[in-house]
Each structure stands twice: as C-alpha cells, then as structure tokens.
Amino acid sequence: MASDVDDCLFCKIVRGEIPAAIVYQDDYVIAFDDITPQAPVHTLIIPRTHYADMNDDIPAESLAALYSAVPRVAQVKGIAESGYRTIVNTGPDANQTVLHLHVHVIGGRSLAHGMVIFGGE
Ligand code: 5GP
Ligand code: ZN
Secondary structure, three states, rough: OOOOOHHHHHHHHHHHOOOOEEEEOOOOOEEEOOOOOOOOOOEEEEEOOOOOOOOOOOOOHHHHHHHHHHHHHHHHHHHOOOOOOEOOOHHHHHHHOOOOOOEEEOOOOOOEEEEEOOOOO
C-alpha cells in the first residue's frame, strides 16, 4: 500500500521525481519557486523529511532548520532588504492544499497591511 510519503507531491520534489525551480538547499531543506506565484517572489521552503503540517510533532531542530533557511532564501531572491512575509498554512480553515509542511516566502512588492482575508462560507 502506498504511504503518504510515496504519494506526496513535495516528497516527489525532494526525490527529484518532479522538477522544481530550486532556489536554495541544504542537508535539511529545499526551497523552490511556487508554481502559481502570488507575488513577484513566491518561494516555498520544505523540510526534506515529510511532516504533514505544523501539528505533526516536528522536532525543534527541524523547525529551526526550516526557519533558518528563510533569510537565506530572501537573500538569494533579492528581497532581504525590501522585506517579505512568511506564511505557513495549517489545515482546512487556512486552505492548506499540500500536506507536506512548507513555509511560503512572499515579497518583491508592497504587501497589504492586513494579513487575514476571510474566505467564503
Ligand atoms: P498551501 O495552500 O498548501 O499553503 O500551498 C501549497 C502551494 O504549493 C501553493 O501555493 C501551490 O501553488 C504550490 N504548488 C502546488 N503544486 C506545486 C508544484 O507541483 N510545484 C510547485 N513548485 N508548487 C506547487
Ligand atoms: Zn511529503
């Protein structure tokens, strides 16, 4: 029976089975551009290890590795000085669509002051 990891889109990117525009990588994380960017810069950072979301009992060192990559990605993408927003969607109310933990790094233009836009229903 196929496991979550076999079927997971982002695990397939980690294994090199589907292509991605890689921005940064180290022993713990891979960062690649979002396929449907919502800003001039929209990069995703994922742990190489599969965790479904923030509720998935993630070891502190894995979270440290994930967030340590944020300023590195910002530097590579040229938005360290201009600024950026980091977002982690978790679960249905946040509209998480890919169940492999990921940090969105979004920037390259001025973003709205408010962070929360309510959806339908
Ligand atoms: P979520 O909604 O789960 O927080 O974010 C998932 C993100 O993954 C979305 O912004 C979506 O555009 C992106 N995404 C979905 N499939 C792919 C893919 O195959 N390649 C890349 N690079 N991004 C993807
Ligand atoms: Zn995965």
